Amino acid sequence: MNRIQRIAASYLLALCLFLGGLSWGMAIGRYQVFPYEIVSEIAEFVRPDAYNDASPVGRLLSDLDVKPARYIFEYDTKSSATYDRLNVPGLRDRREKPRIRITKEAPPGYRVLFGAMDTADTFWGALLIDPDGKLAHTWSLSTDELAGSAEPAYRKTLYGVAVLPDGSIIFQMQPVGGGIVRVDYCSRPIWTIDGAFHHTVSLTDRGTFWTFEGEQTDPDHVLAEYRVDTGALVRRIDMADVRRANPTNHVFDLLRDQDALDPVHGNDIEPLPLQLRAQFPAFDPGDLLVSFKATNLVFVLDPDTLEVKWWRVGAWDTQHDPDWGADGRISVFSNNEHSVDNHSNIVAIDPTTYETGYVVKGSQYDFYSAYNGTAQITDAGSILIASSTQGRIFEVSPDGEVVFDFVNVFSEGETLHVAEGVFLGLDFPVLDKPPDCRANLS
Secondary structure (H helix, E strand, O other): OOHHHHHHHHHHHHHHHHHHHHHHHHHHHHHOOOOHHHHHHHHHHHOOOOOOOOOHHHHHHHHOOOOOHHHEEEOOHHHHOOOEEOOOOOEOOOOOOOEEEEOOOOOOOEEEEEEEOOEOOOOEEEEEEOOOOOEEEEEEEOOOOOOOOOOOHHHOEEEEEEEOOOOOEEEEEEOOOOEEEEEOOOOOEEEEEEOOEEEEEEEOOOOEEEEEEOOOOOOOOEEEEEEOOOOOEEEEEEHHHHHHHOOOOOHHHHHOOOOOOOOOOEEEEEEOOHHHOOOOOOOOOOOEEEEEHHHOEEEEEOOOOOOEEEEEEOOOOOOEEEEEOOOOOEEEEEOOOOOOOOOOEEEEEOOOOOOEEEEEEHHHOOOOOOOOOEEEEOOOOOEEEEEHHHOEEEEEOOOOOEEEEEEOEEEOOEEEOEEEEEEEEOOOHHHOOOOOHHHHOO
């Protein structure tokens, strides 16, 4: 065989090996034969997940419990250098103390801060901050003990919380948290609900709460109502039934791309409180304000008749956390993931006139959370904002001043994820005589 023949034979062999490998690769994917599971696990690890931008190296460090890179974000912590350092018990040595600042103009009251606390006994937790900015209490929050919990805490996101008058907390973690948990003031479980849930725990006036049941990626979401006292199911609403009940409303046609990985991404359900009935005469108490992030859609649903009473698309971008406001407007956390100036905003809309305006303009506060995040308009008119991917919870007064600021510092230039901030005021029932959790230690 001459040189040209040898080269030709080598190319032919290489081509056969390539085609054979390609065919085998296709067969692995189609028929899920060996080594399909190994390849799938590698691909899943390398692929960024929906909750953070950590690199494969960062995710490896997180999974080895070296550094919780999955929930660490870049943020200018030097700007918080003049803040007080919050003495949180049990912080792991690998992280710094959080920073906090509160001004005399801040509305008097207690605040509950939820997020990745990275303490010795829990990764996720909550801090109770008193009116002077001091730590008054902590909660440890975990779903690791649930049968359906498929991953350790640093692979789950605390998302969906509610604080009850007795100091108990209802919460869930996604996407593999395994269920919903209610713990008491001392972090002891009261009840659990097994299953898949995501994004929200929203209390009603009638002793229940709403959440999304099922997977976040389901094209037809299920809205589920459960009892607060026992965790028992009250009812479920399938969005497939809602579409059939509104045949002339074609806004849900935006969701018909069944091949999309996350075609809906429902992230909030807020029932209209009885006390705001006069401010929203077009709606009834208990009507549900629902957010679908993937299509920039916010709508109002009658949970009894399944009538879609109102909807709006595009006054916000990839939004979270719509709320009924005491001024008769609906406020929305506009993440602005696709914005050109890298700032999020809190916007409000009049559901009658559709007039829309800013409540908080992010460019004035270095405020940007491309995903996640919540905002609460307090009775004092201030806005408590959780900027999740900045690791920051701050409060803006009606005059536009930052009167409270919490930075969940991990190290210089790095912060840990925050989930939500809740303003309790001064007359929250459990604050009159909080339980002594030390008396219950064995």
